[in-house]
Amino acid sequence: MEIDTAQVATVAVIGDVHLFWDDADVAFFNGSGYDLVLFVGDLAGYTQLRGRRVARLLRKLRVPAMCIPGNHDGLHAFQLGAEIAPRAHRLRNAFCQGQSRRCATLERALGDVELLGYSRRRIDPAGVPLNIVVGRPHSIGGRRLACLRYLAKRYGIDSMDASAARLKALVDGCDDAPIVFLAHNGPSGLGDRADSIWGCDFRKKEEDWGDRDLEEALRYAKSSGRTVLATVAGHMHRRTKSGKTRPAQITHDGVLYVNAAEVPRHRSENGQKKRHHVKLTLSPTSATAQDRWV
Numbered sequence: 574m575e576i577d578t579a580q581v582a583t584v585a586v587i588g589d590v591h592l593f594w595d596d597a598d599v600a601f602f603n604g605s606g607y608d609l610v611l612f613v614g615d616l617a618g619y620t621q622l623r624g625r626r627v628a629r630l631l632r633k634l635r636v637p638a639m640c641i642p643g644n645h646d647g648l649h650a651f652q653l654g655a656e657i658a659p660r661a662h663r664l665r666n667a668f669c670q671g672q673s674r675r676c677a678t679l680e681r682a683l684g685d686v687e688l689l690g691y692s693r694r695r696i697d698p699a700g701v702p703l704n705i706v707v708g709r710p711h712s713i714g715g716r717r718l719a720c721l722r723y724l725a726k727r728y729g730i731d732s733m734d735a736s737a738a739r740l741k742a743l744v745d746g747c748d749d750a751p752i753v754f755l756a757h758n759g760p761s762g763l764g765d766r767a768d769s770i771w772g773c774d775f776r777k778k779e780e781d782w783g784d785r786d787l788e789e790a791l792r793y794a795k796s797s798g799r800t801v802l803a804t805v806a807g808h809m810h811r812r813t814k815s816g817k818t819r820p821a822q823i824t825h826d827g828v829l830y831v832n833a834a835e836v837p838r839h840r841s842e843n844g845q846k847k848r849h850h851v852k853l854t855l856s857p858t859s860a861t862a863q864d865r866w867v
């Protein structure tokens with residue numbers, strides 16, 4: 574394939590929204606000239622009702638947009654609690670009941686904003702050929718798959734290995750255009766400290782909280798000779814529980830990793846509301862990211 578390296582696409586990456594989204598956000602992105610908007614998930618807080626309100630605002634976007642559901646999207650509060658609490662494992666499968674319906678409702682509310690998991694989209698924003706590979710939906714990080722019964726029912730995924738295999742199959746389905754991975758949580762292998770880009774900050778023991786299936790898929794893509802420009806994700810909020818700040822981006826083995834989870838993404842500066850996103854600039858051979866408060 575002939576590649577025109579002069580082409581540049583700009584992509585807005587929105588970290589965990591957690592309800593911080595309003596009409597002014599819609600107006601900004603509709604007038605911003607971005608070619609694509611990627612949401613890394615967690616639109617909702619602890620109720621699906623308010624999450625759907627955010628989704629109904631997102632549907633007003635006139636820029637092509639994709640969203641991977643996070644662990645707060647399509648889960649009711651008890652289900653989320655059961656997924657988080659170590660001793661509630663017996664309830665987890667039971668609470669998956671109704672998740673298909675909740676996700677379908679969210680999908681309808683989002684309108685043309687695509688809600689995606691285990692998917693690939695071949696697009697050409699601003700003439701830059703791209704494979705967007707969308708990872709495991711509803712990731713909660715760590716070694717365990719969240720929403721296991723739902724993943725099995727909806728996607729036929731019942732283990733971390735099966736998930737890695739599905740992601741590798743998506744890579745196999747890509748043509749020779751470069752790849753951008755969109756995920757809720759980032760991959761493992763990028764640090765095991767509480768303030769690593771996807772490190773665990775909520776347990777005494779500091780550890781790598783990244784997704785192993787995503788790490789495997791990335792390694793597979795690289796070893797298959799694919800160009801992986803970037804991986805964008807969130808979930809592990811940039812500000813850690815102990816008040817430290819994670820890196821917002823790192824480059825590792827030629828891939829740009831962006832943790833877009835600036836939470837809350839609205840803040841007040843001199844009495845004026847500022848809104849966060851990450852500007853991702855992509856050419857067929859390179860990727861750069863820049864934090865923007867607008």
Ligand SMILES: [Fe+2]
Nearest residue numbers: 615643644808
């Ligand atoms: Fe999350």
